[in-house]
Amino acid sequence: MTTASLPVSADARATTTRRGKQTARRLLIGAAWLTFALFLLLPLLIVLGEAFKQGVGTFFTAILEPDALAALKLTLLAVGISVPLNLVFGVAAAWCVSKYEFRGKSLLVTLIDLPFSVSPVIAGLIYVLLFGAQGYFGEWLSDRDIQIVFAVPGIILATLFVTVPFVARELIPLMQEQGSTEEEAARLLGASGWQMFWHITLPNIKWGLIYGVVLCTARAMGEFGAVSVVSGHIRGLTNTLPLHVEILYNEYNHVAAFSVASLLLALALVILLLKQWSESRIARLKTGAQP
Amino acid sequence: MSSRSTSVIPGFGLTLGYTLVYLSLLVLIPLGALFLKTTELSWAQFIAIVSAPRVLAALKLSFGTAFAAAVLNGVIGTLLAWVLVRYRFPGRKIIEAMIDLPFALPTAVAGIALTALYAPNGPIGQLATDLGFKIAYSPLGITLALTFVTLPFVVRTLQPVLADIPREVEEAAACLGARPLQVVRHVLLPALLPAWLTGFALAFARGVGEYGSVIFIAGNMPMKTEILPLLIMVKLDQYDYAGATAIGVLMLTVSFILLLAINLLQRRIAHG
Numbered sequence: 001m002t003t004a005s006l007p008v009s010a011d012a013r014a015t016t017t018r019r020g021k022q023t024a025r026r027l028l029i030g031a032a033w034l035t036f037a038l039f040l041l042l043p044l045l046i047v048l049g050e051a052f053k054q055g056v057g058t059f060f061t062a063i064l065e066p067d068a069l070a071a072l073k074l075t076l077l078a079v080g081i082s083v084p085l086n087l088v089f090g091v092a093a094a095w096c097v098s099k100y101e102f103r104g105k106s107l108l109v110t111l112i113d114l115p116f117s118v119s120p121v122i123a124g125l126i127y128v129l130l131f132g133a134q135g136y137f138g139e140w141l142s143d144r145d146i147q148i149v150f151a152v153p154g155i156i157l158a159t160l161f162v163t164v165p166f167v168a169r170e171l172i173p174l175m176q177e178q179g180s181t182e183e184e185a186a187r188l189l190g191a192s193g194w195q196m197f198w199h200i201t202l203p204n205i206k207w208g209l210i211y212g213v214v215l216c217t218a219r220a221m222g223e224f225g226a227v228s229v230v231s232g233h234i235r236g237l238t239n240t241l242p243l244h245v246e247i248l249y250n251e252y253n254h255v256a257a258f259s260v261a262s263l264l265l266a267l268a269l270v271i272l273l274l275k276q277w278s279e280s281r282i283a284r285l286k287t288g289a290q291p
Numbered sequence: 292m293s294s295r296s297t298s299v300i301p302g303f304g305l306t307l308g309y310t311l312v313y314l315s316l317l318v319l320i321p322l323g324a325l326f327l328k329t330t331e332l333s334w335a336q337f338i339a340i341v342s343a344p345r346v347l348a349a350l351k352l353s354f355g356t357a358f359a360a361a362v363l364n365g366v367i368g369t370l371l372a373w374v375l376v377r378y379r380f381p382g383r384k385i386i387e388a389m390i391d392l393p394f395a396l397p398t399a400v401a402g403i404a405l406t407a408l409y410a411p412n413g414p415i416g417q418l419a420t421d422l423g424f425k426i427a428y429s430p431l432g433i434t435l436a437l438t439f440v441t442l443p444f445v446v447r448t449l450q451p452v453l454a455d456i457p458r459e460v461e462e463a464a465a466c467l468g469a470r471p472l473q474v475v476r477h478v479l480l481p482a483l484l485p486a487w488l489t490g491f492a493l494a495f496a497r498g499v500g501e502y503g504s505v506i507f508i509a510g511n512m513p514m515k516t517e518i519l520p521l522l523i524m525v526k527l528d529q530y531d532y533a534g535a536t537a538i539g540v541l542m543l544t545v546s547f548i549l550l551l552a553i554n555l556l557q558r559r560i561a562h563g
């Protein structure tokens with residue numbers, strides 16, 4: 001009754017819009033593929049192309065060289081320290097933001113996000129102002145023979161700064177959505193605070209936590225600007241992998257630079273896979289929770 | 292009611308205290324040092340530093356290229372978000388997963404990859420040279436690098452909003468005689484604009500501060516292709532801490548004002 005009663009002209013117009021929609025669909029999908037190839041795929045391929053330009057041998061020489069291995073070690077150290085610390089911070093921050101009402105909460109959330117809107121170079125600069133030779137604590141530190149800037153502690157501090165928000169940011173909306181009824185029930189049934197946390201909260205937020213950790217790891221591993229300011233670029237001592245790439249590149253040792261870069265690219269792809277996996281688990285939890 | 296029901300859950304003092312101490316030690320006190328350092332300068336000195344021609348040129352370049360990149364992202368980000376949400380096609384999952392590559396890839400790697408691509412002897416750079424313009428070592432190259440590193444912002448903020456708009460609304464509008472462009476203007480645009488602006492602001496803020504991916508492709512010529520973060524680095528290398536600090540404060544202030552303006556614009560749109 002509905003289509004039959006439509007006037008002919010409207011029917012014809014519906015057919016042309018449908019046809020127009022098909023064409024638009026094809027055009028848009030084509031444009032998306034083109035954008036993807038040009039902006040994302042091509043840069044990825046050129047890293048691999050340049051890295052293996054002179055064969056597999058030079059690739060392995062570049063990534064197994066002592067300075068590269070020292071840089072890898074330092075990168076792993078920075079990730080190993082900053083990710084767990086920001087994980088604990090993220091859980092604590094999300095806990096107090098999502099479970100309680102208090103004044104100044106939205107200000108606190110803004111402050112947690114603050115490191116995202118500060119240029120990495122400024123993130124490095126502030127630690128130089130505090131702990132550098134002419135910084136506020138410079139004299140005190142040098143009297144005690146402690147070096148923070150142009151040494152490993154500075155690199156860890158700078159990495160910590162730029163990765164502060166990642167875990168908290170993922171957990172806050174997730175925990176707000178979940179509410180606290182399950183925790184309240186556990187408490188009323190006599191669970192202690194820690195029992196409640198380990199048996200109720202943690203399983204609920206597990207995948208969101210993993211997601212945040214994955215993003216945090218990616219940034220900690222790849223941070224360049226902030227680390228570059230505080231590093232001092234001492235080969236074998238204060239060079240992270242991204243800084244090592246820069247040095248090789250500036251020495252016109254392009255094949256080696258791209259070899260180390262492709263190692264970082266491989267890590268980035270692993271991170272993307274882990275991210276995809278935790279994301280799909282979160283989605284499954286959400287659809288599972290809704291009957 | 293909420294205060295009574297939440298009092299059952301322990302840990303308020305512990306978690307809030309820990310959060311505040313951690314944030315203060317790592318973020319707030321160090322950022323305070325930045326502003327404390329500028330008080331060592333007189334107002335006239337501060338103005339003299341930030342109004343130097345080299346600083347103004349870098350300021351214009353940094354904010355200009357970040358704005359251009361955010362606009363470009365506004366277009367291609369909308370395209371990608373639309374296609375990923377609305378259509379099912381071969382390879383969709385690959386594109387979906389790879390959108391976040393710029394966040395996962397270290398910026399230095401992105402920097403040298405894009406330079407290899409857009410430099411005059413690179414595959415795309417050569418094409419541009421034949422056509423008579425240059426990409427790497429020019430503001431255009433900086434814009435493209437910023438577009439790459441901020442690509443996920445617009446896509447990721449638009450996707451959930453787009454998925455939430457019921458298709459029925461568009462179909463109803465079409466059935467009532469709206470032409471496709473009218474549907475876009477009166478149905479989609481108002482619904483998407485706040486999220487679009489959020490993505491735009493995030494991309495813009497990140498673009499202004501971005502360092503790693505830009506310095507390789509920029510060429511770093513003073514007055515021409517030198518971005519603000521690099522100028523801070525240059526001042527630091529000359530042990531000019533006051534100069535570096537003044538530029539840092541300038542950068543934070545301008546970004547803050549712009550983000551505030553975008554926020555206000557967003558609120559105005561959301562309320563009618």
